[in-house]
Amino acid sequence: MLVSRRRLTAAAALGLGFTRAAQAQADPLPSWRDGPRRRALLDFVAAVTTPGGPDFVPPTERIATFDNDGTLWVEQPAYTQLIFTRDRLRALAPANPGWAQDPVLRAALAGDLSGVLAAGSEGTLRLMGLTLAGLSPETARRLAAEWLATARDARWGRPYTALVYQPMLEVLALLRAHGFATFIVSGGGVEFVRAFSESAYGIPPHQVVGSSFALQPGEAEGRITLAMEPRADFVDDGPGKPVGIARFIGRRPIAAFGNSDGDWQMLRYTTEGPGRRLGMIIHHDDAAREYAYDRQSPVGRLARALDDAPARGWLVTSMRQDWARIFPGD
Amino acid sequence: MLVSRRRLTAAAALGLGFTRAAQAQADPLPSWRDGPRRRALLDFVAAVTTPGGPDFVPPTERIATFDNDGTLWVEQPAYTQLIFTRDRLRALAPANPGWAQDPVLRAALAGDLSGVLAAGSEGTLRLMGLTLAGLSPETARRLAAEWLATARDARWGRPYTALVYQPMLEVLALLRAHGFATFIVSGGGVEFVRAFSESAYGIPPHQVVGSSFALQPGEAEGRITLAMEPRADFVDDGPGKPVGIARFIGRRPIAAFGNSDGDWQMLRYTTEGPGRRLGMIIHHDDAAREYAYDRQSPVGRLARALDDAPARGWLVTSMRQDWARIFPGD
Ligand SMILES: [Ca+2]
Ligand SMILES: [Ca+2]
Incomplete structure (x- = not known):
């Protein structure tokens, strides 16, 4: 598949030099260790993009959604x-x-x-x-x-945008290289996420779904103004995620990635659709290289979705076992 | 600029055979008669896409928004x-x-x-x-x-989706070929417009902003459901258009196309931004080939925006003078 200028710009924004881009052609997931999760990702992409295959999905229906906090970047000790x-x-x-x-x-x-x-x-x-x-x-x-x-994170002394997960950047690039449109579907405020989504992930503002505050249109000094009100008019979390997907994306995703019970409905909405689907949970089980938390954490609590994963066929990625590298700078 | 598979699919959806596509390379606006509007469109595209030029706009900021009824397809005698x-x-x-x-x-x-x-x-x-x-x-x-x-339109006996404006399909294709992302920003119901936007215009569902009814999440037979309520929760018309643009697109357009006073705020919001901008009004003045209406029409009333056009530098396209052809089938 040919690559548009827009996509090349995105790849450049991800900090992929041409050397690393060339390596990625050989191995699209260099930071993923061989194992069932890595193989499932590659199998899924091959299945939905093989013309004539039983699981083929046309490019316009290749929609993948990603939670942000704890799925694409660090969310501890606080969002x-x-x-x-x-x-x-x-x-x-x-x-x-x-x-x-x-x-x-x-x-x-x-x-x-x-x-x-x-x-x-x-x-x-x-x-x-x-x-x-x-x-x-x-x-x-x-x-x-x-x-x-x-701003700098206290533990690593790095900018927060350096604390994105390199293996997930590779998943985003892999999917886009195969005709997917990639979206963020985050409980975070949409303008906050849009402030870095394009430079950090190659995801433009219009492919970010998030929580929002009401906007009041007005006029000042002969120009149209928009002013945010303190009242949230949409909470893109839990049951709100399928609502946000239907409203903003207008198509049910065929792949979804999350890390907490706030993604339970998005994972269900995605994998309850017909045909081949992929649901993945990022499990934070690496206290040495990142953090280890799930059922008891006030940030990114993961219990119901973890319990449900086997019966629903959701892949549970172990950061400790499956990821050879956590951050781009590692 | 290379062309992605997604874009080729969109071109195919527009019914552009390879022969016509080849012609379009020579003349991207074959259905536009030579004149100030056609020249202004081509000048604008050249200005914002010439690297190093004073009006250059990076590809990710090349956002163009289009009203639908009366701008991309017929809206008379009723929407x-x-x-x-x-x-x-x-x-x-x-x-x-x-x-x-x-x-x-x-x-x-x-x-x-x-x-x-x-x-x-x-x-x-x-x-x-x-x-x-x-x-x-x-x-x-x-x-x-x-x-x-x-369904068939009573006057032409054709499907409504055949009553799209060929000159505007050419503008959409021209802009996309120059790295623009094209969006519909319509007062119509978002699901209605999404039903045909991809096949008629090459615009995917997530690039359609429209009016919407509240969505109620629920569950039935072990699956997540979304049910529309009879209550409109967003009216994407007039002052709502800049709100919808900020909420769904997240970037101020650099080009906007409309045909009625319902687009006044969108045209202002677009052309009040800094740098080179383009605002265009499609004026229905061709009763023989389509319809002639403006100030007195209950559908697509155009008065304030028409009065404002000269001072604001908005181009007023005359369907009668500027368009050599109205519909793809002509
Ligand atoms: Ca999360
Ligand atoms: Ca209109």
């Missing part, structure tokens, strides 16, 4: 967007003295992110809404991009 | 989706005897579509909601596709 929100709240706090009376806000300002997480996704969304209210989507994205350019 | 809705209402009426008491429903069932249009877009959306309630998006799209396969 990156929550760390960004904490920093934004701290910048805005002096102008909002009343915030000190609010226990969730107080926890965030003190850096007690587990205290924030205890308030559930509603609590988190409320804090995000406070930092975004009145901004245009373009400004929200710029602020996120500026923060991502300078 | 095609409204004719489809009338036929669905008639099929469902025997099971809903109470509908006879509702004046707007009674008008629709009697085929009095101007009576329906008099109830405004709220009235139209309410009727659409009644025909869609409880359906999955997939079923809604299948019903629309089945109807489009057999």
Whole structure:
């Protein structure tokens, strides 16, 4: 299959030099160790792209969806967007003295992110809404991009966008090289994810589905304006993921990748469709190279989807066993 | 620029045989008569795609949005989706005897579509909601596709999907050949437009932004279900168009095409951005070959946007003067 300029740009954005791109032709998944998960990925791609084969899927129906936090990049010790929100709240706090009376806000300002997480996704969304209210989507994205350019993860001392999973970058590239359109379907705020999806993953803004805040159209100084309201108008998590897929993508995926119970419905919606399907869970079981967590974690809790995986035929990827490398810089 | 398989498929879907495709290389706009509009289109494409030029735009930012009704296909004597809705209402009426008491429903069932249009877009959306309630998006799209396969326009006796504008198919192909991503941004129901956008225009479902009805997730017979509610949750018209663009596309277009005051905000949002921009209005002034209407029409009313065009630099395409051919079959 020929490669469009748009795709070459994406490959360049992924930091694949021509040498590595040439190697990838020989082995499209160099960071995956040989084993059932690697073989299942390659078998699936071969099956749905072999013309005349029983599982052939036309290119326009080759839709793959990826959760972001914990599936494409690190989500511990707290979602990156929550760390960004904490920093934004701290910048805005002096102008909002009343915030000190609010226990969730107080926890965030003190850096007690587990205290924030205890308030559930509603609590988190409320804090995000406070930092975004009145901004245009373009400004929200710029602020996120500026923060991502300078913030560093405490454990590795690297930019958060360097903590993407190299094996998943290879899956994205493999699928796109075989005519797939790749989408992010994230519980995170859509503008935050769009701030780095193209440079980090080669996924353009219109292929990012996420949670969103209501947009109010208006006019200022003779120009049309859009202002974010503090009220979330769509939560792209759990049962919201199939809704977001139907609304934004308009086609049921034939492959889906997730890491938590928030992906249970997306994995089901994907693999309950007719024909050959692929559902994959990334299992964080490598405390030495990344983190080890599942059933007890307030971030990326994985229990029901893990229990369901064998009966539903979902592949459970062990980061410890299946991945030879975790990050691009390793 | 190389061409991906996905794009070749789209070209085939547009009915461009290889002979016509070869001609198009020589003249990308064979159905446009020479004149200021044709030259402005070609100049714009050259300007934003010339590397090193002052107006160069990187491929990932080459976003073009198209209204559908009256911009890409015929919308007279009534929006095609409204004719489809009338036929669905008639099929469902025997099971809903109470509908006879509702004046707007009674008008629709009697085929009095101007009576329906008099109830405004709220009235139209309410009727659409009644025909869609409880359906999955997939079923809604299948019903629309089945109807489009057999219904015929009264004036030409052709399928509605044959009443697309050949000059606009050429603009879509020209832009895509130059690295643009092309999107529909329509006031019509998103599932109705998705039913034919890929085969008629080469625009996949995820590049269609439209009005939508709320989706209720559920479960039946061990499978995840999505059911449409009769309540519109997004109206992608007028001030809604910039909102839909920001939400679904996530980038301000650099080119936008419309035909009515419902596109005024989209045209403004597009051309108020920095750098080289293109805004175009399709003016229906050809009663002999299509229809002639603007300020007084209940369908596709065009007044404010037409008045604004000169000051804002929007091109007003005259179907009569600028188009050598209207439909692909001509
Ligand atoms: Ca996750
Ligand atoms: Ca229109």
